[in-house]
Amino acid sequence: MNTTSKRFDKALKKLYAAFHNKTLNPENCKQCAVGNILDNNDSWQYMTDLHGSKRLNYVGLVHQNLGRRFNGYAPIELLTIEASFLEGCGYRLGKTYCHKPDYYKNQDILFNGLNAVVATLCELDGVKNVMDCSSLFDYELKDDFNLQHA
Known part of the structure; x- marks a missing residue:
């Protein structure tokens, strides 16, 4: 059984609402994945010098080294989440x-970004990806593959 953290549950609810309310926007620091996780706050953008970078700048390093958390996430985790969304x-x-x-605002593309973020959130919490449905289609392979070609 996958047990998720409070930070994960809150983040997922915010991202779900943003996606369905059409307020998920990778070009707006308040409406991107991290912006939504941080309650539509854009102050996180000052922790890096480049949109999409996973590298903390001086401000980000200060917050990281002080052990600061933003809605449960460390600065480096926030940059990782945003980079996965953009990718x-x-x-x-x-x-x-x-x-x-x-077409970065296309709902199909935004869903792909959301899917990547959920995978990253799961990885950060050390749980199985809640969006992974491959186990639903899991089946046992037959030893003799040639039986179906006989």
Whole structure:
């Protein structure tokens, strides 16, 4: 049984609401994945110098080294969450650039980003991905594959 943390449950509820209310936007620091997790606050953006970067700047390092948490997440975790959202939405992230794709507001693309974020949230909490449905289709392979071709 997967037991999730309070931070995970709260984050998932906020992201679910944002997705269905069409207020999930990778180009708005208050409406992106982390912006929604942080109650539509954009102060987290000052912890890095580049949109989509997983590298903390001086401000981010100070918060990280002081052990600060924002709705349960450390600064480096927030940057990891946001990078996974952007990558899931089709952004190309580099050390010095962040290239946004066309149609980044398309609901299908936003769902892909949301799916990536949920996988990251699960990984951060050390639980199995709650969006993974592969076990529903799990089946036992037959020893003799050639039987079906006989």
